[in-house]
Amino acid sequence: MLSIVRERLRQGHRTGKFPKVEPTLSDRFRGRPQLHSGLSPQQREQAVAACPFGALSQGEQGLRIDLGRCLFCADCPAAEQGALSFSGNYRLATRRAEDLCYSDEVYRLADALNERMLKLFGRSLKLRQVSAAGCNACEADLNVLNTLFFDLARFGIQFVASPRHADGLMITGPVSENMRSALLETYAAVPEPKLVIASGACAIAGGPFRGSEEVCNGVGDLLPVDLYIPGCPPHPITALDGLLRLLGRR
Amino acid sequence: MSGAQPVCLPVGGCLPLAELPRLDYERFSRLLREAVQGGARVVSYFARPETDGLTLYAVLLADGDGRIALLRTTLGESFSSLSPELPQLQLFEREIAEQYGVRPEGHPWLKPVRFHAGWTGAPDVWQREAGRHPLVGDMAYYRVAGDEIHEVAVGPVHAGVIEPGHFRFQCHGEEVLHLEISLGYQHRAIEKILRGGPHPATVYQMETAAGDTTIGHTWAYAQLLESLAGVQVPQRAQVIRAIGLELERLANHVGDVGALAGDVGFLPTSSFCGRLRGDYLNLSAEICGSRFGRGLVRPGGVSFDLEDARIATLQQRLKVLEPETCGAIDLCFDSPSVLARFEGIGTVSAQDATALGLVGVAARACGLARDLRQHLVPAVWTAAFAQPVLEEDGDVYARGNVRRREIVASLALLGYFLDQLPAGDTRVPVRELAADSLAVSCCEGWRGEVVHAAITDRDGRIDRYKIVDPSFHNWSGLALALRGQQISDFPLCNKSFNLSYCGFDL
Ligand code: SF4
Ligand code: SF4
Numbered sequence: 203m204l205s206i207v208r209e210r211l212r213q214g215h216r217t218g219k220f221p222k223v224e225p226t227l228s229d230r231f232r233g234r235p236q237l238h239s240g241l242s243p244q245q246r247e248q249a250v251a252a253c254p255f256g257a258l259s260q261g262e263q264g265l266r267i268d269l270g271r272c273l274f275c276a277d278c279p280a281a282e283q284g285a286l287s288f289s290g291n292y293r294l295a296t297r298r299a300e301d302l303c304y305s306d307e308v309y310r311l312a313d314a315l316n317e318r319m320l321k322l323f324g325r326s327l328k329l330r331q332v333s334a335a336g337c338n339a340c341e342a343d344l345n346v347l348n349t350l351f352f353d354l355a356r357f358g359i360q361f362v363a364s365p366r367h368a369d370g371l372m373i374t375g376p377v378s379e380n381m382r383s384a385l386l387e388t389y390a391a392v393p394e395p396k397l398v399i400a401s402g403a404c405a406i407a408g409g410p411f412r413g414s415e416e417v418c419n420g421v422g423d424l425l426p427v428d429l430y431i432p433g434c435p436p437h438p439i440t441a442l443d444g445l446l447r448l449l450g451r452r
Numbered sequence: 453m454s455g456a457q458p459v460c461l462p463v464g465g466c467l468p469l470a471e472l473p474r475l476d477y478e479r480f481s482r483l484l485r486e487a488v489q490g491g492a493r494v495v496s497y498f499a500r501p502e503t504d505g506l507t508l509y510a511v512l513l514a515d516g517d518g519r520i521a522l523l524r525t526t527l528g529e530s531f532s533s534l535s536p537e538l539p540q541l542q543l544f545e546r547e548i549a550e551q552y553g554v555r556p557e558g559h560p561w562l563k564p565v566r567f568h569a570g571w572t573g574a575p576d577v578w579q580r581e582a583g584r585h586p587l588v589g590d591m592a593y594y595r596v597a598g599d600e601i602h603e604v605a606v607g608p609v610h611a612g613v614i615e616p617g618h619f620r621f622q623c624h625g626e627e628v629l630h631l632e633i634s635l636g637y638q639h640r641a642i643e644k645i646l647r648g649g650p651h652p653a654t655v656y657q658m659e660t661a662a663g664d665t666t667i668g669h670t671w672a673y674a675q676l677l678e679s680l681a682g683v684q685v686p687q688r689a690q691v692i693r694a695i696g697l698e699l700e701r702l703a704n705h706v707g708d709v710g711a712l713a714g715d716v717g718f719l720p721t722s723s724f725c726g727r728l729r730g731d732y733l734n735l736s737a738e739i740c741g742s743r744f745g746r747g748l749v750r751p752g753g754v755s756f757d758l759e760d761a762r763i764a765t766l767q768q769r770l771k772v773l774e775p776e777t778c779g780a781i782d783l784c785f786d787s788p789s790v791l792a793r794f795e796g797i798g799t800v801s802a803q804d805a806t807a808l809g810l811v812g813v814a815a816r817a818c819g820l821a822r823d824l825r826q827h828l829v830p831a832v833w834t835a836a837f838a839q840p841v842l843e844e845d846g847d848v849y850a851r852g853n854v855r856r857r858e859i860v861a862s863l864a865l866l867g868y869f870l871d872q873l874p875a876g877d878t879r880v881p882v883r884e885l886a887a888d889s890l891a892v893s894c895c896e897g898w899r900g901e902v903v904h905a906a907i908t909d910r911d912g913r914i915d916r917y918k919i920v921d922p923s924f925h926n927w928s929g930l931a932l933a934l935r936g937q938q939i940s941d942f943p944l945c946n947k948s949f950n951l952s953y954c955g956f957d958l
Binding site: 205206209210212213216227228230231232252254255273275276277331332333334335336337338339340341342343344345346348349350351361363364365375376378379380381384388409410411413414415416417434435437 | 733
């Protein structure tokens with residue numbers, strides 16, 4: 203018993219101060235990409251062609267990026283060509299798929315649920331997590347929200363064991379053919395009104411597996427999505443930021 | 453005489469296909485049997501359609517000297533199953549049956565593995581309807597009959613934040629008579645979409661084949677391309693990879709010990725380790741910006757260098773983490789009530805582990821010295837790596853204790869690597885791959901060995917890519933560990949293996 207107390211003292215108090223205090227992330231962390239202007243049409247074309255995941259396209263205001271498809275690659279060929287660079291901005295979650303795409307307009311972060319939903323879920327949100335061919339990195343970094351540092355429960359958010367106890371689904375993975383019906387059945391088992399959160403590039407648009415005949419390219423065609431959390435995997439802070447925005451806490 | 457002996461390769465080696473004799477099946481199976489009797493084991497086993505017919509490749513490894521031995525033969529529409537004699541082949545043979553529609557005659561447990569349509573259009577071994585996606589989990593489950601027998605089915609969607617899979621228990625009261633594990637829910641067709649590659653997306657698919665083993669799989673992939681391209685990776689890059697690999701091991705092992713403690717209700721270790729795991733992930737992010745090592749390993753080397761200041765930061769943070777980690781973990785291993793829950797639970801005998809071909813932590817917990825770090829390049833490994841960590845008892849305690857001791861060993865290795873980082877480049881270009889060649893690469897990931905094999909076509913494109921995640925071997929170990937156990941001990945046994953679903957399903 204004494205050794206437990208002694209160890210407890212050594213380990214100290216670890217719960218982070220987020221959201222009151224901003225987190226310190228690695229200087230190599232790759233957050234929201236900034237698109238560079240002043241590229242020639244040809245350079246833009248090259249950048250579009252170089253992205254293996256179709257995250258870039260030609261927009262009216264120059265290059266356009268879709269954060270739902272972007273994997274924030276360390277060796278992004280478009281970044282190497284000078285078409286974009288990564289900022290340290292971890293705030294990425296949006297309410298609508300089209301908000302994930304931008305050229306030079308302001309990035310429209312997720313806003314809060316409507317009043318009725320906030321009244322229901324604002325102080326207590328129970329989520330059932332479904333991994334539908336996620337690679338276990340998205341899953342692991344959601345699990346991390348339960349650890350001392352993030353302490354998700356202090357915001358009234360909790361992952362629960364049954365869809366029957368849940369207010370919504372937190373989905374990871376590109377949705378394999380083999381998980382499609384299990385996902386839909388789990389969704390059906392959640393009582394109304396319910397939320398759907400797509401966490402990670404896979405769940406949003408198929409991620410690295412977009413185009414494989416064995417995956418559905420994310421949940422978009424299967425279920426209505428209320429919150430998109432980009433990243434491969436999203437940093438836990440990105441996910442937490444998104445959840446807090448959804449609940450009107452940021 | 454050609455074909456009297458298997459053809460040998462060093463780990464990470466490459467061979468022109470023409471140098472590999474095509475044996476008749478009888479001789480192939482005799483040599484395979486002899487090799488296994490002589491202490492080798494099958495680390496990869498896969499087929500590829502060729503002009504001579506469907507060709508079967510066996511990749512063997514002897515743990516003593518770390519040499520790879522290769523055999524190949526041609527299969528007809530059916531072949532005689534070797535699984536009854538060599539149970540370690542049972543899943544490999546099922547996999548080949550599912551992919552190519554050839555039947556291993558006499559296979560004692562011929563069931564689908566991943567529930568996908570065949571790759572060649574050949575008739576399905578299970579007569580599943582052509583032109584439709586097979587129904588996942590649709591197979592004949594093993595059943596125990598009797599008045600007091602009941603069946604418990606769990607999954608694919610589980611209670612925790614984890615990947616999907618289906619478990620069927622045959623129980624008599626609390627006692628599990630048999631557990632059958634049916635996977636495939638995570639299948640993304642990784643091997644299939646790699647054909648004609650490497651494609652621009654390939655390296656990202658390797659990083660996420662099993663996303664908690666990013667370094668392990670990407671290392672194996674990179675090494676494979678390097679050997680096919682005849683490229684030597686600079687020492688500095690190799691050591692940076694090794695640092696990434698050990699950080700991956702630390703994060704996962706620390707997390708696993710915490711999860712084991714959590715499953716027996718010992719909360720101090722569980723909560724401390726949950727936080728510490730995150731700190732190790734953050735060290736990976738310090739190196740490459742990603743907590744899972746994404747973007748670090750690339751064919752030809754690594755894409756991030758470690759400046760002196762960064763090395764100093766890592767060393768400093770490790771100095772703080774080391775006593776905190778050991779303190780958190782010792783707490784649980786010093787607690788009699790925890791040990792009472794760990795000891796004698798979920799035991800796998802060394803004999804069964806050998807027969808099933810278990811690898812990694814699960815094998816070392818049964819006393820089997822299977823740790824490919826003994827044989828890995830670079831030389832800095834062999835200088836720093838002492839011996840595989842072994843336990844004898846094969847139970848939850850043994851699997852936990854292997855991790856605990858490997859955590860200490862990994863911390864020492866990391867200290868050494870950070871101290872001894874050789875100067876030089878971090879990346880060299882990897883150009884054309886050798887045509888019509890076969891290469892095999894291995895890496896000791898945190899769960900166990902990751903083995904990749906590739907065969908190139910005459911243009912040097914990848915024609916067949918085979919991935920073996922350690923979980924492929926080890927799920928059968930978990931099934932066996934449950935025999936005669938209380939069903940309520942399943943979560944604990946499961947955590948003690950902590951296997952990958954997507955690494956298995958691919
Ligand atoms: S980071 Fe990756 S996904 Fe995003 S634009 Fe660059 S290459 Fe495409
Ligand atoms: S988005 Fe990336 S990290 Fe998340 S499941 Fe997909 S591959 Fe894995």
